Amino acid sequence: METKEPFETVVARHGPVVWRVCRAVLPGPADAEDAWSETFLAALRAWPQLPASANVQAWLVTIAHRKALDVVRARSRAALPVDPLPERPAPAAAEPEDAAALWAAVAALPDKQRRVLAYRHLGGLSYREVAGILGGTPEAARRAAADGLATLRRTLAGTWTERPAPRGTQEETRT
Amino acid sequence: MSTHPHHDAPGSGRRPSPSTLVPEDVPDAAVLARLHRRLERRAAAEDLLDVAVTTVDSPVGPLLLAATPRGLVRVAYAREDHDRVLQELADRLGARVLTAPEVLSPAAAQLREYFAGERTAFDLPLDRSLSHGFRRLVQERLPGIGYGRTTSYGELARALGRPGASRAVGTACATNPLPVVVPCHRVLRSDGGPGGYVGGLEAKAALLALEAA
Numbered sequence: 001m002e003t004k005e006p007f008e009t010v011v012a013r014h015g016p017v018v019w020r021v022c023r024a025v026l027p028g029p030a031d032a033e034d035a036w037s038e039t040f041l042a043a044l045r046a047w048p049q050l051p052a053s054a055n056v057q058a059w060l061v062t063i064a065h066r067k068a069l070d071v072v073r074a075r076s077r078a079a080l081p082v083d084p085l086p087e088r089p090a091p092a093a094a095e096p097e098d099a100a101a102l103w104a105a106v107a108a109l110p111d112k113q114r115r116v117l118a119y120r121h122l123g124g125l126s127y128r129e130v131a132g133i134l135g136g137t138p139e140a141a142r143r144a145a146a147d148g149l150a151t152l153r154r155t156l157a158g159t160w161t162e163r164p165a166p167r168g169t170q171e172e173t174r175t
Numbered sequence: 176m177s178t179h180p181h182h183d184a185p186g187s188g189r190r191p192s193p194s195t196l197v198p199e200d201v202p203d204a205a206v207l208a209r210l211h212r213r214l215e216r217r218a219a220a221e222d223l224l225d226v227a228v229t230t231v232d233s234p235v236g237p238l239l240l241a242a243t244p245r246g247l248v249r250v251a252y253a254r255e256d257h258d259r260v261l262q263e264l265a266d267r268l269g270a271r272v273l274t275a276p277e278v279l280s281p282a283a284a285q286l287r288e289y290f291a292g293e294r295t296a297f298d299l300p301l302d303r304s305l306s307h308g309f310r311r312l313v314q315e316r317l318p319g320i321g322y323g324r325t326t327s328y329g330e331l332a333r334a335l336g337r338p339g340a341s342r343a344v345g346t347a348c349a350t351n352p353l354p355v356v357v358p359c360h361r362v363l364r365s366d367g368g369p370g371g372y373v374g375g376l377e378a379k380a381a382l383l384a385l386e387a388a
Binding site: 003004005006007008009012015016020029036037040041044045047048094149 | 199203206207210211213214217218221224227228251261262264265266269270271272273274
C-alpha cells in the first residue's frame with residue numbers, strides 16, 4: 001500500500017506559498033483568503049486520489065489558479081455597483097511598508113504579467129507549466145515575467161531592495 | 176551559474192522557487208492561522224476529515240489526540256513520536272488528517288479534568304478500529320478497573336477466561352491505542368512490579384499516584 005502524507009503536512013509546507021500566489025493574483029486580501037480556502041478544501045477532497053508521484057506544489061498552484069478565476073467571476077457576477085466601503089487589507093496593518101508597497105506594485109501590473117510572475121516566481125512552476133494553465137507559449141510567459149519584473153523594479157526603485165535568490169533556487173535558462 | 180545539485184526529481188514534491196519577489200518577513204503567520212481555522216471548520220462541516228488531531232499539554236508531557244467521525248481513536252505520548260503517529264494514522268485510517276482542535280475539545284476538556292483530579296471516568300465516544308481480536312477484547316475490559324484500583328496481567332487473563340494468556344494481556348496493554356483514557360496503566364505484574372507502559376514507567380507511576388491521591 002502506498003503511503004500518503006497526512007494532509008496537515010501539506011498545509012504546513014505549502015500553505016505560505018499558495019497564500020502568496022493568491023495574494024499576488026487577487027489584489028483584495030479577502031479575495032485572496034477566499035481563493036486560498038477554496039484551494040485547500042478542494043485539495044483536501046482530492047488528496048487521497050492524487051498519485052504519489054505528483055508534484056504537490058505545482059498541483060496546488062494550478063488549483064489556486066482555477067479558484068482565483070472563480071473568485072473573480074463570482075465578484076463580477078455579484079456586480080455590486082460600488083462598494084460603499086473600500087476594502088481595507090485587514091492584515092496589512094501589521095505589514096512592513098515595503099511589503100505593502102510590493103503587493104500594491106504587483107496589483108498594478110497587467111493581469112497576464114501578474115499571473116505569470118505569481119505562478120513562476122512565487123509558485124515555482126516552470127514556464128512550460130505556466131503556459132499550460134494560462135495558454136500561449138513558454139517563451140511568451142518568460143517575456144511576460146521579464147516585463148513584469150522590469151516594471152516592479154522601476155516602481156519600487158528605492159523603496160525595496162531585491163534579495164539575492166536564496167541558495168538552492170534555480171533560474172531556468174532554457175526550457 | 177550556480178552549480179548546486181538540482182533536486183527536481185519527480186515526486187520530490189517541491190521545487191525551490193526564486194523568492195526574490197517576497198520581501199523579508201512578510202508577517203503572514205496570523206493570516207495563515209486564521210485560514211487554517213477556516214479550513215478546519217469547513218472540512219468538519221462537510222465531513223471531509225478521516226482524522227482530526229490536536230496536541231494537549233499534560234503532567235505526563237504533550238499528548239496527541241486523534242478522532243474519526245466515530246470517536247476518539249488515538250492518544251499518543253511524545254515518546255511514541257507524534258510525526259510517526261500521524262503518518263501511521265494516515266496509513267491506517269486515511270490521509271485526510273488535519274489539525275482541528277475544536278473537534279477534540281470535549282476530549283481535551285475531560286483530560287484536563289482528569290489531570291486536575293476532578294474526573295474519575297471518561298465519557299467519550301471511542302473508535303476502537305485500531306485494535307483487533309484478543310487485544311481489543313482486553314482493551315475493552317480495561318475501563319472496568321476502577322479509578323485508583325489496579326489489577327495484574329494474570330488476573331485480567333483469568334477474568335477473560337484465558338488463564339494462560341497473561342503475556343498476551345501484557346501485549347494488549349502495551350499496544351493500547353488510547354492510553355490514559357483506556358486505563359492500561361492500572362495493570363501491573365502479579366508481584367506488584369510495574370510491568371511496562373507505552374508512556375514509560377515514569378508516566379505510569381505518575382498516573383497511579385494521581386489516582387491514589
